[in-house]
Amino acid sequence: MTLPVSRAIPSTVTTSPPSKPTVICQRRDFLAANSGIRVARPGFVLLARPNGGLGTRYGITVTKRIGNAVVRNRMKRRFRELLWDALPEAGLPDHDHILIGRDRGVERDFTTLKTELHAALTRALEGKTDPPRKHGNRPRTGNRR
RNA sequence: CCAGGGGGCCGGGCAGCCGCGUUAUUUUAGGAUACCGAGGAAAGUCCGGGCUCCACGAAACAAGGGUGGCGGGUAACGCCCGCCGGGCUUCAAUAUCGCAAGAUGGCGAGGUCAAGGGAUAGUGCCACAGAGAGCAAACCGCCGAACUCGUUCGGUAAGGGUGAAAGGGUGCGGUAAGAGCGCACCGCGUGACCGGCAACGGGAACGGCAUGGUAAACCCCACCUGGAGCAAGGCCAAAUAGGGGCGGCGCGCCAAGAGCCUAGGCUUGAGGCAGAUGCGUUUCGCAUCGACCGCCCGGGUUGGCUGCUUGAGCCGUGUGGCAACAUACGGCCUAGAGGAAUGGCUGCCCUUGCGGAUCGGGUCCACCCACAGAAAUGAGGGGGGAAACCACCCGCAAGACAGAACCCGGCUUACAGGCCCCCUGGCGAU
């Protein structure tokens, strides 16, 4: 009974950069991240938003239109591996990071995904954001790369 | 060897580094170590059960049900096995064979398909076409009669035509023409008797055609079904709010007055007013109640534990059975997670495809040598050439469908590639 209390208190009070980033589970945190910084890459979309001293956290969103359960689970596993690798050094401190899977994300090579994630994190660190996705056909105004 | 059909099985392997999940051990803690870690469909959620709670005297009715030949298997099933009856087996595609036969057609074997009770229990429907489509019907035709001589009346289902379907078929007799009107055979119905557990098969004799299709149209008959679902259910139980009981205390607004303190505020507060409920016939009167504190009780939201994986289990051998399957013995333990764990790489091997390379093998072509032969030719040897084939070598690419969520038995659907067995046909050799 005393274990979860003693574990929950230091994670909320002390900022712990070397420890593993925590996972976002609440739906409202996912919804709130929509109003933060948004960086789109060919394999994924990165959302980042300051969370007020809760440490660097991450969440993964893969919708049902990506594929069946096998494809979705594999995409989540690869994104998790990417975030564990990148967030301790390159992540934004005290931010929520949300990765949203896109259609072609499963077939991309892992190393190119890694470099794209680092580029997206540095772009988010500079504070730049891509315009949010609108309905309908928008021409490629924000030409990246 | 080739082609086709049916059934069953496997569904990449071995290592290394960094990581993930459960459990166990250990550590003050962070953590460390060890074991194990998705499927044949885990899927769709279409059937049948186990399990849990609720309900329940029985029967009948209602409602629902693709349950519907017979026998067996099974915990059970709408599943499986065997059999019975039926359809198809047509030029070809993708399986045919035998008998008989002038051809078509036929019979049988084999193969294959199917939700295969009831159409005299009742109701409905059968478009268009056609004269007529359901207790039959007269358009043309055929026959008879009448007369005004091309019309009317009557008889007739053999023929024409329409249609998916036209109320038994063929032949002979018969008749004005016809008609089961009569007869023979076939079909149909009833059916003594025989065989079979049964479905059903064979069938003496009789009837004398009366009875179209559709029930995956309504329906009838027989049979089956209580409801909900692991977010079932059980246990523990915080903060806050709210419920009940007991005890203390005594209230919303105004407020005389009293106490405290620096003008002003704080505390207390007789009394009045207002509200709710109850009683008395309304005005009205009477009675009760409200806020807060303490203790106890019950419910149980977030949460935690459990249900949770040893089970109609899997493997091997034997026995019984045509089979589905059953049974005896031996061995084995094989995921149990909170929206839920398998990822990032590397090497070698395996399978498949493509490309390159051209050493080897068989195959083919002509030539030479020796043997047999009249010759054609046959088998053996030698060196030569070749589009394509096989094996070896190198390089590249690919390795499907798809992720347990309480658990089983089925069904359905998806699936790269490979292996095995059985059956049918063709070709070659013996």
Add this chain to the structure above:
RNA sequence: UGGGGCGUCGCCAAGUGGUAAGGCACCGCUUUUUGGUAGCGGCAUUCGCAGGUUCGAUCCCUGCCGCCCCAG
């Protein structure tokens, strides 16, 4: 987990056993100097897919595929 509904031309849709209405859009012609309007004509060959029942299926039955909704 349990339950319900839909799929018909590019779009909206009627039809529910007997040759698939209609509107918008599109195409062609006419009217007009031109455009619009108006008029006439055309436009469904897998009625989501595959089987079955039936003489005959968009309709009836079964199985798939896709989409949507409800309860917890």
